Amino acid sequence: MLCPNQSIPVHDTVIDGLSALALDTTITGYPLLGSEPELTLMASGDTIDVRGIIRFDSIPYRYIAPGTDTNRSASQVFNPYVRLIFDTLSFRPRDSLASLPTISVYDLDTLGSDTSVAVLSSLFRPDRFLGLGTVSIKDSIRIGLNPALILPHVIGDHLIRLGFKMTGIEGAANARASIQNATSGFAPVFSYRADTDTVHVTPFTSVPKSTSPYLDSALSQRLLNYPLIVAGTSPPVGQHLDVGGMPARRTFVRFVLPSRIIDSATVVRATLTLTLMPNALRGFYFLPPDSIGVLAEGIISTPTVTDPGHAAGFNASSAVIGIDTSYFGPSYSDSINVEFVDAARHWKARAADTVSRAIVLVVADEGGNALGASFYPALPSVPAAQRPHVHLAYIKPVGFGLP
Amino acid sequence: MNDAHSTCAFPRRALTVALILSTLAPAARAQGNLSTQGFGYPTGQLSTAVYASGGGLGEFDAQSALNPAAIASVARATLHIQYDPEFRSVSTPAGTDHTTTVRFPMLTAALPLASRFVLGLSFSTLLDRTWETTQTGPTAVGDTVVTSTTTFKSTGGIEDLQLAGGWTPLDWLQAGLGFHVYTGQNQIAVGRLFPDTTVVKVLPFSETSTYSYVGSGVSIGTQIRPSPNFALAASMEVGGTLRVRRNDTLQSKASIPPRAGGGVRYDGLPGVTLAAHAEWEGWSRMAGLGSPGLQARDAWDLGGGAEIVGPRVADRGLVLRLGAQTRTLPFLADGAVVRENDIAGGVGVPLGGPRSSLDLTLQRALRSAPVTGFSEAAWMLSLGLTIRP
Numbered sequence: 145m146l147c148p149n150q151s152i153p154v155h156d157t158v159i160d161g162l163s164a165l166a167l168d169t170t171i172t173g174y175p176l177l178g179s180e181p182e183l184t185l186m187a188s189g190d191t192i193d194v195r196g197i198i199r200f201d202s203i204p205y206r207y208i209a210p211g212t213d214t215n216r217s218a219s220q221v222f223n224p225y226v227r228l229i230f231d232t233l234s235f236r237p238r239d240s241l242a243s244l245p246t247i248s249v250y251d252l253d254t255l256g257s258d259t260s261v262a263v264l265s266s267l268f269r270p271d272r273f274l275g276l277g278t279v280s281i282k283d284s285i286r287i288g289l290n291p292a293l294i295l296p297h298v299i300g301d302h303l304i305r306l307g308f309k310m311t312g313i314e315g316a317a318n319a320r321a322s323i324q325n326a327t328s329g330f331a332p333v334f335s336y337r338a339d340t341d342t343v344h345v346t347p348f349t350s351v352p353k354s355t356s357p358y359l360d361s362a363l364s365q366r367l368l369n370y371p372l373i374v375a376g377t378s379p380p381v382g383q384h385l386d387v388g389g390m391p392a393r394r395t396f397v398r399f400v401l402p403s404r405i406i407d408s409a410t411v412v413r414a415t416l417t418l419t420l421m422p423n424a425l426r427g428f429y430f431l432p433p434d435s436i437g438v439l440a441e442g443i444i445s446t447p448t449v450t451d452p453g454h455a456a457g458f459n460a461s462s463a464v465i466g467i468d469t470s471y472f473g474p475s476y477s478d479s480i481n482v483e484f485v486d487a488a489r490h491w492k493a494r495a496a497d498t499v500s501r502a503i504v505l506v507v508a509d510e511g512g513n514a515l516g517a518s519f520y521p522a523l524p525s526v527p528a529a530q531r532p533h534v535h536l537a538y539i540k541p542v543g544f545g546l547p
Numbered sequence: 548m549n550d551a552h553s554t555c556a557f558p559r560r561a562l563t564v565a566l567i568l569s570t571l572a573p574a575a576r577a578q579g580n581l582s583t584q585g586f587g588y589p590t591g592q593l594s595t596a597v598y599a600s601g602g603g604l605g606e607f608d609a610q611s612a613l614n615p616a617a618i619a620s621v622a623r624a625t626l627h628i629q630y631d632p633e634f635r636s637v638s639t640p641a642g643t644d645h646t647t648t649v650r651f652p653m654l655t656a657a658l659p660l661a662s663r664f665v666l667g668l669s670f671s672t673l674l675d676r677t678w679e680t681t682q683t684g685p686t687a688v689g690d691t692v693v694t695s696t697t698t699f700k701s702t703g704g705i706e707d708l709q710l711a712g713g714w715t716p717l718d719w720l721q722a723g724l725g726f727h728v729y730t731g732q733n734q735i736a737v738g739r740l741f742p743d744t745t746v747v748k749v750l751p752f753s754e755t756s757t758y759s760y761v762g763s764g765v766s767i768g769t770q771i772r773p774s775p776n777f778a779l780a781a782s783m784e785v786g787g788t789l790r791v792r793r794n795d796t797l798q799s800k801a802s803i804p805p806r807a808g809g810g811v812r813y814d815g816l817p818g819v820t821l822a823a824h825a826e827w828e829g830w831s832r833m834a835g836l837g838s839p840g841l842q843a844r845d846a847w848d849l850g851g852g853a854e855i856v857g858p859r860v861a862d863r864g865l866v867l868r869l870g871a872q873t874r875t876l877p878f879l880a881d882g883a884v885v886r887e888n889d890i891a892g893g894v895g896v897p898l899g900g901p902r903s904s905l906d907l908t909l910q911r912a913l914r915s916a917p918v919t920g921f922s923e924a925a926w927m928l929s930l931g932l933t934i935r936p
Binding site for chain 1 (some may be wrong): 584585586663686687688689690695697699733735737739741747749750752753754756758791793798836837838840878924
């Protein structure tokens with residue numbers, strides 16, 4: 145044998161969460177209202193009720209009537225409708241036509257509160273019902289609206305604010321669908337005709353626009369479309385680590401890992417194993433089965449930012465620290481392996497007092513993804529087998545050089 | 548690397564072949580070769596033409612870097628460069644692998660400063676440590692077994708920069724003095740790749756380091772021609788301390804290996820030159836440069852050959868060369884001395900009259916050591932271009 149000592153062994157070690165984690169906690173408040181990647185509608189009996197609101201403020205209403213050269217205001221409304229484009233992969237259930245859900249549309253225009261769940265949810269009532277559409281396997285639907293209820297807005301405040309609610313054809317709804325939002329490039333469209341002359345008068349079409357609250361332009365812009373979470377999928381905050389759900393949760397984890405591994409060796413795989421609490425999957429459909437993607441984003445703040453909520457705001461872009469993705473769901477085991485090797489590599493050669501050795505667990509499509517789960521935290525009261533633990537696979541310096 | 552047994556040497560090669568072979572027998576293959584053990588393969592510091600004569604004319608050759616007295620025979624400014632690829636087959640119990648190593652081992656320049664004094668500068672490879680090994684196999688990473696590929700790679704070597712002066716005090720006597728600076732680097736790269744990240748995400752491991760060498764030496768030589776048909780030459784070199792550093796840190800130091808050699812040349816046959824040489828090199832002085840287990844042995848090099856004025860083609864006279872050589876290599880393989888035997892043949896073609904010439908040499912080298920099942924054979928091509936503007 146000419147080269148028996150040429151090997152690069154991979155070592156590994158498992159560290160219990162009580163030793164490996166300095167802090168693990170759930171943080172709330174994500175994402176900002178109106179910045180969700182999709183507008184998700186969801187209903188499941190009385191337990192889950194997530195609705196959506198789309199604003200078409202300042203709709204056009206002046207047109208030139210046939211046979212005249214006078215620009216006039218619309219006084220009638222013909223054929224009003226709203227067109228929605230779906231993320232077709234989001235349909236649940238979608239296995240048979242019989243179970244296809246419907247979407248009911250309501251007039252949500254009101255004075256005063258823009259975001260109050262109590263106020264806005266109360267407006268989903270029969271006298272404001274505008275129309276109904278069946279969610280199809282096709283990627284878009286067109287829902288006809290009641291002209292009589294649209295007309296007052298056309299001739300009045302020019303505000304069309306539509307509320308969408310998942311409903312069932314028979315009995316309570318049990319479905320989920322996501323609408324492409326106003327900034328996706330496939331924006332919802334509201335349209336109506338001001339005249340029955342379809343040859344000389346083209347229909348008005350509008351894309352979402354928001355004009356209130358007047359004194360907060362940033363919020364006003366976000367409220368082009370936003371969810372109305374009447375009954376969400378997130379449990380009360382407690383002694384558990386939550387990710388996902390609506391409203392969305394994140395899990396913040398700060399590590400205390402051996403310097404001899406993180407700094408002196410090269411980590412090739414880093415895994416944080418979290419064990420699901422009983423009945424902790426929320427919003428999941430079993431047929432077709434859902435799976436949830438969990439992103440482990442590295443934190444780039446210094447340890448002086450001690451508040452997890454603030455530190456989690458310093459999550460690195462994927463260009464700085466590659467984002468590791470893990471998946472789990474009902475068809476997976478009762479634990480999830482969160483891979484965070486990219487973050488662990490980032491910590492090498494960076495002193496522990498210059499960068500927080502922490503990650504934040506975020507679900508994919510946060511805010512547009514109703515799926516959520518809860519895991520056991522690293523507490524002495526939690527049995528060791530169910531506590532989080534960290535598995536590190538690493539390679540020590542080889543030191544190969546001189547013969 | 549803690550001992551010479553662990554020196555695994557595989558020249559830069561067609562990696563695909565290695566990967567395929569190592570995939571077929573991932574556990575059994577601890578691949579290596581015989582010639583680039585330790586600090587590398589001694590190229591001999593000879594010109595293309597001298598390789599073809601079995602090294603016999605090395606002590607008389609101005610384009611070789613052995614005898615500083617030889618440059619005294621240069622009549623006009625001369626520049627020589629050569630390209631030496633080696634195509635090697637290494638046979639082990641697990642199979643045979645083929646490798647290619649590319650070298651540019653020699654660059655010399657000589658400039659006559661006076662009628663009896665010539666100044667020369669040469670840059671030659673003393674030891675070439677260029678090789679690469681690759682192994683592929685399953686590896687446990689945490690709770691998952693994935694395929695990984697380990698690579699060990701070394702490039703570079705120790706170079707000899709010589710400034711020499713050749714003097715012809717008498718028509719039958721030449722003498723020379725050379726000053727040597729030894730320099731060069733080894734770039735070492737170690738890596739472990741995990742190409743399939745679909746099962747679990749595993750990042751690759753890599754470690755690189757650069758070792759720099761520096762040392763100095765001095766050489767003297769002479770050529771004596773007691774008769775028009777007969778010449779003798781001898782040279783020797785002694786060196787100071789050879790140091791190796793990693794970045795700014797001194798890793799170790801040892802002595803430049805001393806060298807002594809002699810040659811004889813006979814021109815008594817019309818159109819034929821016969822030559823032979825013997826050389827001793829004290830490689831054991833380098834042992835302290837590496838790890839404690841490095842095993843280096845002094846080496847003898849014996850060779851000889853003939854240079855024949857061949858037929859004229861397109862009004863140009865060709866030179867045909869033939870030779871053979873035997874020597875031991877400085878660094879042991881698995882505790883055994885490696886012997887290299889080779890035969891060589893070549894041709895020299897004048898280009899544009901005396902202004903330039905092109906030399907081509909093909910060597911067949913067989914290397915062996917009493918290591919069960921290991922052998923090595925190589926075709927070594929050398930292409931040298933000499934210009935006399």
